[in-house]
Amino acid sequence: MKIVIIIPAFNEEESIGTVIRRIKINMPQADVLVVNDGSYDLTSLKALEAGANVIDLPFNLGIGGAMQTGYLYASKNNYDIAIQVDGDGQHDPKYLNNLIYPIINSTTDMVIGSRYVTRTSYKSSFARRIGMIFFSSLVNLLTGKKVNDTTSGFRAVNKKIINYFAFKYPNDYPEVDVLVKLHKMNYKILEMPVEMQERSTGRSSITPLRSVYYMVKVSLSLLIGALRAADS
Numbered sequence: 001m002k003i004v005i006i007i008p009a010f011n012e013e014e015s016i017g018t019v020i021r022r023i024k025i026n027m028p029q030a031d032v033l034v035v036n037d038g039s040y041d042l043t044s045l046k047a048l049e050a051g052a053n054v055i056d057l058p059f060n061l062g063i064g065g066a067m068q069t070g071y072l073y074a075s076k077n078n079y080d081i082a083i084q085v086d087g088d089g090q091h092d093p094k095y096l097n098n099l100i101y102p103i104i105n106s107t108t109d110m111v112i113g114s115r116y117v118t119r120t121s122y123k124s125s126f127a128r129r130i131g132m133i134f135f136s137s138l139v140n141l142l143t144g145k146k147v148n149d150t151t152s153g154f155r156a157v158n159k160k161i162i163n164y165f166a167f168k169y170p171n172d173y174p175e176v177d178v179l180v181k182l183h184k185m186n187y188k189i190l191e192m193p194v195e196m197q198e199r200s201t202g203r204s205s206i207t208p209l210r211s212v213y214y215m216v217k218v219s220l221s222l223l224i225g226a227l228r229a230a231d232s
Contacts, residue, residue, distance in 0.1 A: 003030040003100065004079045006070030007052070008063055009087035013042040016087050020050035023085065026093040033073055034087070037066040043087070061171075063153075068169035075166035083156040091154040095194045099156040102190055109161055109187040112147070113154030113194035131215060135176050142222060143183040148191060150176045161187060176218050 005023055009016055020032055034047040038060035047054050055069055067084060074082045081100050085091045095113055102108045116132065135150040153175060157165070161182065170177040182189060 001081065001104065002077075002079045003027070003081045003083065004070075004074050004077070005030050005032050005083045005085055005096070006067065006074065007032065007034045007047075007085050007087045008037055008066035008070065009034050009039065009043050009047070010037040010060060010066075011039045011041045011043060012087035013039070013046050015089045016043055017046045017050040019085065019087055019089055019093075020047060020052045022093045023096070024051065027096045030083070030096070031079075033070055035066040035070045037061055037063075064169055064171040064174045067174065068165065071162055071165040071169060072167075074162045079162060080159050081156060082162050084153055086153050090196050092195055092197070095154075095192075098192055098194075099154070102192075103156055103158045107188070108190040109158050110182060110189045111156045112149060112152050112189065112191045113196075114149035114152055114191040115194065115196050116148035117191050117193040134215060135218070138219060138222060139176065139179055142180050145183060145189070147179055147189065150179060154194060154196070170221075173218055177221060180222055 005027070007016070007019065012019075016034065020034070023030070023032055032052040034043070034052045034054045036044045036047065036054055036056045038057050044054050044056050055073065057066065057069065061069075070084075071082060081103055083096060083099060085093070085096075091113065099111045099113055102111055132149065132151065136146065136148055139145065139147050139150050164185075165178075168181075179189065
């Protein structure tokens, strides 16, 4: 079974090498692909030095474009499972085998590493927690399914979803959007509890203003999509 771990990375030179080395210890059978999303630091070089394959995008496309690039690579190279891991060290590689187990057993199509299925040590800000509750409620409203951690980027998918994402993946803030799309296509989604850490290096691109923009844009997109589906 071919497994690829896709790491979208933008200016993560301080952490990317450690992330890759920890992945190789915990899942040595997997290939590691870093999609360098227009970084202007040494992200690409550090990833190569740590033993990853690297795709250098000519400019910053954002998480959606970077991940679609990774899924296109996975599709063209006939991978059976693709796992998304952040380049900042928040996602603990010790959970990688847990994430893929239900996919290998064909009990689900996507597994989400969730901070909120059970109580963990992860501490989110009040604003982020409100956002999590909001999006969880919105997904539940649109699909009838409860997803606790809708914005987790720690995800594993099977070959069917790899091939779908290779050609159809949202450009902006895709994590919530794809949950609704996959549900409409009758794919099975499972959450598994994981521990996550706050980033220790660099800084998040999600500022308070971007968070508000994110909530409004994603909500409008999902609601408009639901209305169009109802009219068709």
